[in-house]
Amino acid sequence: xxxxxxxxxxxxxxxxxxxxxxxxxxxxxxxxxxxxxxxxxxxxxxxxxxxxxxxxxxxxxxxxxxxxxxxxxxxxxxxxxxxxxxxxxxxxxxxxxxxxxxxxxxxxxxxxxxxxxxxxxxxxxxxxxxxxxxxxxxxxxxxxxxxxxxxxxxxxxxxxxxxxxxxxxxxxxxxxxxxxxxxxxxxxxxxxxxxxxxxxxxxxxxxxxxxxxxxxxxxxxxx
Numbered sequence: 345x346x347x348x349x350x351x352x353x354x355x356x357x358x359x360x361x362x363x364x365x366x367x368x369x370x371x372x373x374x375x376x377x378x379x380x381x382x383x384x385x386x387x388x389x390x391x392x393x394x395x396x397x398x399x400x401x402x403x404x405x406x407x408x409x410x411x412x413x414x415x416x417x418x419x420x421x422x423x424x425x426x427x428x429x430x431x432x433x434x435x436x437x438x439x440x441x442x443x444x445x446x447x448x449x450x451x452x453x454x455x456x457x458x459x460x461x462x463x464x465x466x467x468x469x470x471x472x473x474x475x476x477x478x479x480x481x482x483x484x485x486x487x488x489x490x491x492x493x494x495x496x497x498x499x500x501x502x503x504x505x506x507x508x509x510x511x512x513x514x515x516x517x518x519x520x521x522x523x524x525x526x527x528x529x530x531x532x533x534x535x536x537x538x539x540x541x542x543x544x545x546x547x548x549x550x551x552x553x554x555x556x557x558x559x560x561x562x563x564x565x566x567x
Contacts, residue, residue, distance in 0.1 A: 460522050461560030464553045467519050471512055471550035475543065478504045501542065508546055513537075516549060529556040 523529035
């Protein structure tokens with residue numbers, strides 16, 4: 345706040361006061377008292393108006409920067425809200441951890457003659473095909489505020505993630521579990537398949553399924 349006061353004094357108040365005083369001295373040479381009084385009133389009136397307008401400009405600038413700082417400080421909360429909105433709702437059965445037994449497989453996965461790798465590649469392709477049909481992520485529009493863009497972007501990502509969970513997530517988790525049990529896929533990929541959080545996680549799972557599927561197919565060929 346102090347910098348705005350200093351700027352106001354340096355750039356407006358002092359120069360306008362000097363200008364008003366110069367106009368006052370110039371008006372004193374007018375011989376007619378009435379004209380001299382009108383001239384002085386005009387000079388000081390304009391100087392006062394300039395001070396008021398400069399003060400208003402500094403106040404508006406200060407408020408605008410305060411609002412910008414508030415939005416920037418609120419970004420961590422908005423990012424946390426985005427992650428919460430795009431996190432999947434539970435869509436598979438979870439058994440008690442105390443039982444020590446894994447949850448029952450969910451989603452229909454047809455594995456013919458043990459060709460888990462082929463199915464993994466197929467599901468990976470389906471995921472990439474699904475993502476390609478969703479279009480590009482939202483871009484910030486001209487004149488759109490940062491908060492409005494984030495809300496619109498959140499809605500788009502949530503819609504895409506909801507569609508993924510409704511159509512592909514269960515099958516993805518099931519085939520990932522099979523690959524982990526056959527030691528063809530790292531266990532942390534199964535964790536990611538259960539909760540990809542956002543589209544980056546979905547793409548990563550699809551890529552890992554394709555790689556594990558191709559590796560599994562090569563192993564079967566060698567056997």
